[in-house]
Amino acid sequence: MGNYYSMSELFKDIYNQAFYQQFADVVNNVIEGFSTDSFINKIFDESFDGMELKARMAHTSSVLHYFLDDDFDVATKQIIAIIDALESKGLSEQSIEYMFFPHYIEQFGLDEYESAVVAFERITQFTSCEFAVRPFLVKYPEPMLAQMTAWTKHTHPSVRRLASEGSRPRLPWAMALPAYKANPTPLLPILTTLRDDNDEVVRRSVANNLNDIAKDNPDFVVNFAQQYSGESVNTDKLIKHACRTLLKQGHPAILSFYGLSYEHLSVDNLVVECDALHIGESLAFKFDVTNHDVKSRKIRLEYAIHYRKKNGQLAPKVFKISERDYAASCTRH
Known part of the structure; x- marks a missing residue:
């Protein structure tokens, strides 16, 4: 079949x-x-x-x-x-x-x-x-969350994943969970238990859950990152993925956590190679980035495209270009 x-x-x-x-x-x-x-x-x-x-x-x-x-x-x-x-x-x-x-x-x-x-x-x-379990979290919040917490110890990775994926506050295409958008603290036992799970799919679900939380409760995710960073390669990768929205937003605490700063940095000679685009066409642009610091540093480059919404307002969507080390007084083109 x-x-x-x-x-x-x-x-x-x-x-x-x-x-x-x-x-x-x-x-x-x-x-x-x-x-x-x-x-x-x-x-x-x-x-x-x-x-x-x-x-x-x-x-x-x-x-x-x-x-x-x-x-x-x-x-x-x-x-x-x-x-x-x-x-x-x-x-x-x-x-x-x-x-x-x-x-x-x-x-x-x-x-x-x-x-x-x-x-x-x-x-x-x-x-x-993960879609079907959510109405049960709403109707039976305490017993259902307790059951999902117990599932974090299950031998099958799909059951462990359900504990995290089913409790995501903002799961796409699913009903939201307003209680956890307002206060994600009850989810902490699930997230901490699964943070270094031996299955990558489970860990990615935890990262996505934390990324959901970051949109309403950024300090919760900052604290999680600070507490569990350095435990393992897998946990560090999970935390980085969980912080992707905060990084794109330029959240000061997360930028500091990853050693990222706007200081001693310049972007020059920006050239956009066309003035207008039609849907399906490509936009090419180039620029120079200089690290003016006296020491090597990590620089994360992103760009934003502002899309027009139905109401006529513009909304930015941020895309990552690179994150790499720049030597002292280094310029990259």
């Missing part, structure tokens, strides 16, 4: 006839009384073609609900049995097509906390649950 779409197709078209047919064939061997023909007919109803990705995902979980047991706890066990069967067919982990499984838990299990938590722990080892 594998992916049933080409890169040229729309992302929503991961949900296509071939995918559903092979999925239904697997489910047919797991769920007693399941009808492949009925499932396919319900999937491809008159509204299917007009659905975008998330709508098709939700639609799939709703159709699946029709065939699973009415008892949510039993239904989650059926889902896990389906996942076991899919894995036995050689399907790789973290297949985005199957994110309708966690959506099912969110849609039909929000009032079934204990069964939902057990299901999340297994499902996220197959397809990521």
Whole structure:
């Protein structure tokens, strides 16, 4: 089994006839009384073609609900049995097509906390649950956060990642978590436990969580960096990635932390090689950078492009050019 779409197709078209047919064939061997023909007919109803990705995902979980047991706890066990069967067919982990499984838990299990938590722990080892777990953090803040903290000790990296990724205050394309935007302190046990995890994907999630936090609580991230810097190569890399927004903002404490300063530095002879651009064209520019200090120093170069928003205002987006050592009295072109 594998992916049933080409890169040229729309992302929503991961949900296509071939995918559903092979999925239904697997489910047919797991769920007693399941009808492949009925499932396919319900999937491809008159509204299917007009659905975008998330709508098709939700639609799939709703159709699946029709065939699973009415008892949510039993239904989650059926889902896990389906996942076991899919894995036995050689399907790789973290297949985005199957994110309708966690959506099912969110849609039909929000009032079934204990069964939902057990299901999340297994499902996220197959397809990521960071979107679906967030309504549970809102409805059950203390027990859900305690459970996610416990997951930081799990043997499977995808479960450990869920602890961090699912609790990100500003996870893209997901509902925000206002409580942690206001006060991220409850997330500290998760972040500190996973800061030197042996899996790079888990560590990157921690960095992204901290970067989210930096947008509302920069001092929290500055303190984290100061406390854990130097522990290991991996932790230092995580901290640097976590501080990327603060670095782009020129946050004074982070610039100082990394030994970066505007002093004894000049940028001269800036040349922009065209006055106007059309979408899709490239902009070339050049300049000289001089370190006037009497000692070698690290210099981080960035540039900003201001994009016009719908309201007519300009908003800058910062891009990194380089970060390197400059010798005393050195000029680079």
